[in-house]
Amino acid sequence: MKKVYIFKTMKVIVFLLGFYVQFSYVSHVLVGDTGYNFQQSAGFFEEPKDSLDAVYIGASPTFTSWVAPLAYKKYGITMRTFANNAQPFISAENLLKIARKRQSNAVYLIAINGLYEKNELSVETAHRTTDFLPHSLERAFLIYTLCHGFQYSLDEYFELLFPIIRYHSRWNSLSAYFFHRDYERTKGGFTSSTFLNEVENIADYYCATTDREPLPGFTQDALVKLLAYCKNENVKVVFVLSAQYRNAQTVKWYNTIIDEVKKYNYPIINEMSDFDEIGLDDKTDFYNDCHTNIHGALKITDYLAQYLIDNYGFEDKRGGTEYADWDEAYEKYIEIVRPYLTEEELEWLQ
């Protein structure tokens, strides 16, 4: 009798495991993405455990301003982004916890961009942050944070938890790409043609204010929780205000966050106030008001890399056999971007 019971239980477990494996694969295939969602989010988990010097968490300005393979080539540091388009700041704590499970000793750069009003971020956009994260309790908490913050319904909670609920109807428009979604292996180095090709003069968008405005309640709570977590866990963290031109209210929120961060004595890099020091030019270094192009990205990469080396003294990883994939990433990336770089930029790389 007991044997029968054990056999039946085993059968149920095997059935459920089989289901989970297939479910994960089918969900992965069906998830719709713009390409870089997958590269930035899932790509992070391809890195060997505790192999990164630093991790950069934030919204799209992170991966449009940090060129990981070139920073490695120039300075020998291994830092990559764990970011996604429109990734809200309130997700930072959960993402930090998820990232620390793989890269426990890394320095964490957290972009404070990605601020939204309560009902501003659509569920569709929130999917970009969560779709490619591996299943875990922390992912469920992250989804709860998003649903609580942006007032999503129970149904929306479930569809973020199980993306197949949103994407299953794509079955009739799947292409081979979705079955063999592969990593670009550029360590998150951005390759979008807009990023490489385009320039927009954004000087007119500039909005400078030193005023402060209280953050929306849910963002304030998220900030307090994040700072407390970093303090309790002794996380080596650097906050970053990425270079982008936003409206007056958002800038006031940034100022409020900067004040809070300073209270905890965490370093903050304000790329907007350090605009000239970085060498950014609002006529040539952006492809739109929110994102730097390859030229602006190189300047910010240089600036951030030097800051990290100066403050954290990372070892030079170049030439190490275990970092061969970084060398390969550089070779691959430079082949893609070389045609778009100026003589001066190519010289900088040497």
Added chain:
Amino acid sequence: MLITSLPFLLFFAATLGIYYILPKRYQWVGLFVFSIAFFHFSAADYTILYAVAAVLVTTLCAGRMAKAKTEGNSRSAKRWLVLGLVVNLGILATLKYSNFVIRNVNFAATLAGKPTDIPQLDLLAPLGISFYTMSVVGYLLDVYWGICPAQTNLVKTALFVGYWPQLTSGPIARYNEVREQLYAGHKFDSGQIAFGMQRMLWGIFKKLVISARLAVVVDTIYGDTATYGGYYIWLAAVLFMFQLYTDFSGCMDIILGASECYGIRLPENFRTPFFSRSVQEYWQRWHITLGAWLKDYILYPVLRSRAWKDMTKWIKAHWGKKAAKQIPSILGMLCVWLLMGLWHGGSWNYVLGMGVWFWFLIAAAQVLDPVFKKVIALLKVNTECFSWHLFQSLRVFTLAMIGNMFFRLNGFRKTLRVIKAGLFPNNPEIFFDGSLFKLGLDGPNFILMVVSLFVLLIVSLLQEKDSVRKQIARQNLPFRWIIWYGLIFGILIFGMYGPGYNAADFIYQGF
């Protein structure tokens, strides 16, 4: 709470877990609590008061009736029966038929040249009122007739009335069929639970993969009959038959499967109705519990009543033996079919489409049976071969389809207008020129709909032999698992649910 939604599945999983953790003697209390929770999640809370009233009156009347009968006081028993019936049917009639009566009074007054405008009432009926009222009325009559004992425990009666799987769309259970199962303790039986879940899966597949796709095409055509005339109309009529079947029987599969997981077998409501060879047989295979209820609690009592016996005698004396055999039963059936139509809703399209039309077909078949037999003999038709059976089934399908057009199109005149639109233009090219892929479903989805109808046909053919689940259970494990994984992922990938889809209620959920 829609029974194909994720919250429902979580609710079900949680209740199932709790149910088997509970000591056996308290399992029925658990079911009662789950039913209250289901009601809370699925309907406006205050409407539960109607159900509470039904439970109180039913318990009181059944108890008093049983007592009166033991004391030999049949008049008192009858009084309690009448009270129970009047209250229960009164609640149902008030909530469901007030507006039907008001509309007809207004209409009649207008015809009489004295227009009135009695405003319609905005009453919200509790979940499953048509189903549980039938169960309660049947129970009271069974107690009165001595077929079953009275239940004096209020909570146990409440569980019988409001057992949550039945609340959505039935089936209409008889007290005698379920009482022992409902109140008994049930041992955890993994095989039974697996069977129940398999049935639920098949029901969800029918609803989300087949019915939901059919609904898109049917709604597109019937939503714009000015554009979609000719063969489009008949295509929609055919597809609606399958939509209604997969919707209602899918719902039943989920409900019966869920109940089976608790160890409680509810009565079947469908038995491959499209294989019926006569309209009468069709109604023995379609919504079985309603048909059987009307037969046992309306038709037989009517035929046994004194008035009917007197009428039969009168007809025999004046019109002969043959007429006395047919006319009373045909008139008795008219009562049944009028009620069948009215049960579906307070509207003439239900009375005509689901009532009078089927009564007419059955009565005509009964009257003309000798003529049909003579024609068949004259033409030397082989009535034992497949082609004849197929012809019979197609004939029943077509006749039922016309009745269902009244059901679907919500209006007698509208239905006639649509039938007329089906006669012109003559456009058979729509089946070949890709027009079908412009009816709300793209090519792959339309093809998937057709393929899934074939799957339904195969499963129905297998069902004629034996339970499909039993047939699958006899196969080797890899084959079994391929089937169940296929079904699960068929639902997950091809099901019409989630954002972008309107999570339509089950058609019979409104009754």
